[in-house]
Amino acid sequence: MLEVKQLSAAYGRARILFDLTLEAKAGEVVVLLGRNGAGKSTTLKSVMGLLRPLSGAVLFEGRRIDRLPPYRIARFGLGYVPEDRRIFTDLSVRENLEIGRQAARPGAPHWTPERLFTLFPNLGRMQDRLGGRMSGGEQQMLTIARTLMGNPKAVLLDEPSEGLAPVIVEQMAHTIRELKTQGLCVLLCEQNLRFAHQVADRAYILEKGRIRFAGALDAVDEQYLSV
16 A cells, blocks of 8 residues: 655755665554654655655555645545644644544545544543643544544554553554554554554664664564664
8 A cells, every 4th residue: 555665865965764665555554663863754754745755756555646745645545643743722622623524535444523532532521622731642642533534544653652651552552453453554653662562563673764674573672672
């Protein structure tokens, strides 16, 4: 569903990514592991069109998207959950969800607020609460739920477990596993190896903008510790 081929990217003169190649399939959770500054978030931004790559290609369902603006990429069914959440703090939970609404998409799960409240019971209990009065974990759930209101076929998640209480991290893991059962393609960035083992099928390890390992998570521990 998602292919990245020989992708290179930079911020100004600072080269960040060097010829990255990776893929993720429908119904699969793939994790990008690496320390801060390894290039994980830059990879997601390049896939989503928020950063124009220097070279290489990004394909979504066989369609090349690396020269398209983010809004067009989103319309094809690729969702993006940024690390900094970016909810509307002066709007309620339900109003935030309505902003993300898109029409039903063939081949993708159709999400409604009621269905999302089942997936995220915490949100269901605070439908009228303003975003600015929610905890960090609740805001993270709301950001994911708002993205799902666009009925995506694939979702990019940037550090979904970072800074969250352990009980919220467990809920987040359950959510990602549920998205997998719905047939979504999930590509996420993580530093938390334990969390990655709970949700992901395969892993890529990034070091200084280059992929140093690609394979099953069972083989990651020793490789990851050596990064």
